[in-house]
Amino acid sequence: MPEAVGPMKARRMLSPDQLADFLASLDVKETLVYAVFSRLREGALPAEDESLFVRQELRCSKLKLRPITLKGGIQLQAEFQFGPRTFHQQYPLTPDAPPLAKGLRDFSEGTIFTNRGDYQFYWTSANLCRITERAPTKARESLAHNRQKSYLLAEGEPIPFLVELGVMDTSGRVYPKKYDKFRQINKYLEFVEDALRRFPQEKPLYIVDFGSGKAYLTFALYHYLSARGYTDVQVTGLDLKEDVVAFCNETARRLRYEHLQFQVGDIANFHIDEGTGAAAHRPDMIISLHACDIATDAALVKALQWGSPVILAVPCCQHEFFHQLTFPAMESILRYGVTRDKQATLVTDASRALMLRAFGYSVEMVEFITMEHTPKNVLIRAYREDALREISARAESAREGSAHAESAQEGSARAESASEGSARAESAQEGSAHRKSASKGSARGVVSAGEVSPPGKTPQGLSSQEGIPEKRTILRVSDPGYRAYRDFLDTWGVGRTYLELELTRVGLLKES
Numbered sequence: 113m114p115e116a117v118g119p120m121k122a123r124r125m126l127s128p129d130q131l132a133d134f135l136a137s138l139d140v141k142e143t144l145v146y147a148v149f150s151r152l153r154e155g156a157l158p159a160e161d162e163s164l165f166v167r168q169e170l171r172c173s174k175l176k177l178r179p180i181t182l183k184g185g186i187q188l189q190a191e192f193q194f195g196p197r198t199f200h201q202q203y204p205l206t207p208d209a210p211p212l213a214k215g216l217r218d219f220s221e222g223t224i225f226t227n228r229g230d231y232q233f234y235w236t237s238a239n240l241c242r243i244t245e246r247a248p249t250k251a252r253e254s255l256a257h258n259r260q261k262s263y264l265l266a267e268g269e270p271i272p273f274l275v276e277l278g279v280m281d282t283s284g285r286v287y288p289k290k291y292d293k294f295r296q297i298n299k300y301l302e303f304v305e306d307a308l309r310r311f312p313q314e315k316p317l318y319i320v321d322f323g324s325g326k327a328y329l330t331f332a333l334y335h336y337l338s339a340r341g342y343t344d345v346q347v348t349g350l351d352l353k354e355d356v357v358a359f360c361n362e363t364a365r366r367l368r369y370e371h372l373q374f375q376v377g378d379i380a381n382f383h384i385d386e387g388t389g390a391a392a393h394r395p396d397m398i399i400s401l402h403a404c405d406i407a408t409d410a411a412l413v414k415a416l417q418w419g420s421p422v423i424l425a426v427p428c429c430q431h432e433f434f435h436q437l438t439f440p441a442m443e444s445i446l447r448y449g450v451t452r453d454k455q456a457t458l459v460t461d462a463s464r465a466l467m468l469r470a471f472g473y474s475v476e477m478v479e480f481i482t483m484e485h486t487p488k489n490v491l492i493r494a495y496r497e498d499a500l501r502e503i504s505a506r507a508e509s510a511r512e513g514s515a516h517a518e519s520a521q522e523g524s525a526r527a528e529s530a531s532e533g534s535a536r537a538e539s540a541q542e543g544s545a546h547r548k549s550a551s552k553g554s555a556r557g558v559v560s561a562g563e564v565s566p567p568g569k570t571p572q573g574l575s576s577q578e579g580i581p582e583k584r585t586i587l588r589v590s591d592p593g594y595r596a597y598r599d600f601l602d603t604w605g606v607g608r609t610y611l612e613l614e615l616t617r618v619g620l621l622k623e624s
């Protein structure tokens with residue numbers, strides 16, 4: 113239990129009847145920073161508290177409380193520790209909030225940290241609560257900071273897709289055994305949020321999730337996009353498993369997620385128009401989370417083929433390099449299965465990053481979620497900066513174009529009334545109609561703002577009008593980027609990789 117270390121200011125002994133007044137005097141709504149209670153008191157639990165501090169015969173060993181900011185305002189977040197599991201719940205931040213009032217009564221000891229003082233307590237054998245007040249050692253973080261830290265999907269409000277997928281109940285309470293998944297979904301949405309900031313808000317978005325599985329994250333993505341007001345979106349999940357895909361499509365239908373759909377198929381054989389039935393259109397973001405072994409590479413090849421501006425990939429198990437790795441200086445690591453496996457993972461992910469860099473992506477490796485949830489926790493985040501700049505520039509010029517068109521229309525109305533300059537006005541109106549049809553086209557996924565892409569599939573899904581010169585999508589074995597990839601793998605004794613073979617097969621990696 114954290115010790116309050118400030119100089120002592122006062123000490124008092126309170127009977128159970130005096131606790132409510134004591135809590136009221138703290139003014140927790142304004143002052144509470146953090147509280148931690150430990151060791152439930154023996155025999156201290158009346159029957160009505162069983163659900164709060166005892167679950168499935170496990171007694172709560174620790175309770176942590178802190179204020180957080182959610183949509184509905186400031187709340188008290190309680191973290192209950194039951195054996196190896198933690199369980200979270202929000203309450204109104206009041207002195208009689210159950211975990212606070214009952215926690216003070218039912219735990220043997222603890223400290224309530226406020227802006228005004230730290231209150232350390234423990235229960236004596238005479239059933240008196242001895243409270244030592246010290247100078248404050250913690251300050252409440254600014255609400256803005258708190259807000260950033262709070263989850264994007266808040267617990268306490270039922271969120272339809274999480275209810276459908278069995279993560280929370282209809283009152284918005286996350287099932288304890290699904291808390292890790294809930295946390296993972298939220299973490300994932302933080303990365304999505306970062307990536308979406310790179311696109312103009314008005315841009316139609318087409319996102320493909322490869323190896324979507326039961327699609328917690330795909331549904332979360334769609335929910336997030338809708339909640340943030342993105343209306344022109346198409347999200348496609350692809351998976352090998354027919355039954356899982358059928359379940360996901362049925363769930364999307366029940367949720368009325370009209371622009372979310374799932375397809376059965378192998379990543380390597382997926383074509384853009386299979387996903388949407390729409391005109392060829394480069395996916396803006398490729399997601400692949402824990403797709404098995406080389407499935408991640410298949411997803412990267414697709415993203416490279418399309419020149420997708422954003423890639424978020426969390427690789428899963430890797431087998432391809434495991435048996436190949438040789439590196440005399442690393443023999444001590446490669447000798448043992450467990451360390452060899454970890455090394456194979458690192459080499460695989462590093463080589464993927466090198467390949468993406470060779471194709472012009474800026475790449476970061478980010479910890480996706482802490483190791484306690486999954487050891488497969490490295491997110492490869494790759495941005496095609498030139499494509500993102502191009503998209504922003506197009507959106508900007510479309511905005512400017514539309515402002516000019518409006519002013520031209522105004523001018524033409526005046527000119528028409530004067531029966532002069534009508535030819536110029538017509539041309540301005542044509543321009544405006546063209547833009548309107550472009551924005552209608554975008555509902556079916558045509559990417560460029562202010563420009564209409566012709567319908568129909570372009571060779572290999574590449575569409576040159578998307579702003580990336582063709583030559584940037586082809587890599588030659590003599591290119592320094594590719595040399596860096598190969599030299600790295602040569603060092604580790606790894607021969608031609610699936611990634612190289614696939615890139616060669618689809619014509620993105622050429623001998624000369």
Ligand SMILES: C[S@@+](CC[C@H](N)C(=O)[O-])C[C@H]1O[C@@H](n2cnc3c(N)ncnc32)[C@H](O)[C@@H]1O
Pocket residue numbers: 322323324325326327328329350351352353377378379380400401402403404407410428
């Ligand atoms: C571990 S699950 C991950 C599911 C989901 N992305 C998530 O993170 O919760 C991996 C999924 O990838 C799918 N998968 C593996 N290889 C694939 C391939 N070549 N094409 C399509 N799906 C694939 C599997 O069927 C499985 O559902």
